[in-house]
Amino acid sequence: MQSQPTTVLDIAQLRAHTPGCQDSLFLNSAGASLMPQPVVQAMQDYLQLETQVGGYEAERVCQTQIDRFYEETARLLNTRPEHIAFAYSATHATFQALSAIPFREGDTILTTTNDYVSNQLAFLSIQQRLGIKLLRIHELPNGDLDLTHAEELIRTHRPVLVAITHIPTNSGLVLPAEDVGKLCQQYGAWYLLDAAQSVGQLPLDVTRIQPDFLVATGRKFLRGPRNTGFLYVSDRVLTAGLSPLFIDRRAATWTEPDTYALQPGARRFEPQEISLLSVGLAEAVGYANQVGIEAIARQNQRLMHRLRTGLEQLDGITLLDWGSCQSNLLTFHMARQPLTALDAALRHGRVVFTVQYPNSALIDFRRKGIDWLVRFSPHYFNTLDEMDEVVDLMAHFLR
Structure with a gap:
């Protein structure tokens, strides 16, 4: 060939x-x-339409542009659109993912010393409120993640969740996301990868990394607007029926006075208000794909x-x-x-x-x-x- x-x-x-x-x-x-200018122009055009027809009608007219967000993001990660949900930030996506995992007192979260500060604060909050244990993987003398220690902790403590930040905000280090994914698959832990600094900068293939949750923001290397991000969820998450603790009206249908039906895909994790923001992020992800x-x-x-x-x-x-x-x-x-x-x-x-x-x-x-x-x-x-x-x-x- x-x-x-x-x-x-x-x-x-x-x-x-x-x-x-x-x-x-x-x-x-x-x-x-x-x-980039095409991202700005797409958002300006959408806002101009809103001034003429209102927000709901603008969303209806621009539904194809909104849907493009899922298609372009799926293309970027080598997955399918039904695995993608819009989020207001990587942190918002992380909170949605964390709220979907049924933690119990005594459960373990395994992370690193370099995990993003907002993630660390969330873990500490869960620790205080639910009584989970928080463990951190050691580094090798050169700064690399100690995968031997990681496997030892996973095998010994059987964490419910392993969470790492692909590229820490405070250094240029790239953590071995694929190797961690293999360990999580081997031992059955949920795997959350914070890709806020790597998406748009490095190639990301979820079929190789094998995360259960991957979170990212639009404002960094994707060159999108602030208050945008996304959440990837795996087939394993969807098959297990995981969903966020607080469900918005886009995420489910109210079927009976005391029951509801979740969206079948990742959109069960989405907030209601996404139209303008998703148009801007769709243009940014599409721009990265085109380049x-x-x-x-x-x-x-x-x-x-x-x-x-x-x-x-x-x-x-x-x-x-x-x-x-x-x-x-x-x-x-x-x-x-x-x-x-x-x-x-x-x-x-x-x-x-x-x-x-x-x-x-x-x-x-x-x-x-x-x-x-x-x-x-x-x-x-x-x-x-x-x-x-x-x-x-x-x-x-x-x-």
Whole structure:
């Protein structure tokens, strides 16, 4: 069979679709990325229609656009539309998934020290309210997840749920999602993967990862609007009849005064109000599919290699990203320079970035012995010249 040609990105066109990157060195796609113009236009058109016919009629007229969200997201994850539900955020999707699992006192949740802060807080809340046990998988000396320890904990404690964040918000580490999925399949644990930082940045195939729940947000590397996200649920979840604790009117039909019938697919997890938001997210996911996630990943690797290589050569910067597999999040600290001066220099250089503090990743910050870090997260619409410009700016600051 003849191999398919490698897609070459038209960076000039991508940047033309992204007006915000003309006025800044935008390195914050791990926080909230720049929406491409087609996403903005789709939402503006929908809002304009609402001003003319009202929200309910606009939803009816645009039902094909709304349905496109499920089709494009299923394509992105290599699944079927009935496995996709809209959510207001990755955290909202996580809460829906957690509420569907019938935890009992003494049950175990197994997670990592790098799991997203909102997830950790939810686990701690369940621990306090329901009396579950919360265990965390150790890391190897290089920062990788210790899969031997993970299997030992799963075999010994038989957790009801194993939950990991694919790419932690506080580092560029990529956790071995497929390997964890195999362990969960082997021992029968529910598996929740937070893909908020990986969706839109890396290829994701749920047939390989085998999660029961996969949650993601629209505002990060997918380049969608805020207050959007999605939840993937597996056949196993649907066959088991799991559903969220609080069910919205889109999720079920009220059949008798004391009974209801769930939606047969993932939409049993959905909220009622999704029309405008799902149109924007559908356009964003469709845009990523059209550009091509493999091509996006290759461009991201080029950008991060240039940025990491450049910053590694600067004296006075400590890069904080451990692990053998790293992503488009780069984090660093400076022991000899105050954060206030660095913040001012970067903003003067038009760099858009994120500062994080210990309360976003308490265990990891304590392990690294720092009280702040700066995170750079370029994306495929950035250029190699921009990476060089950031390195030069940092070199000038350190003189």
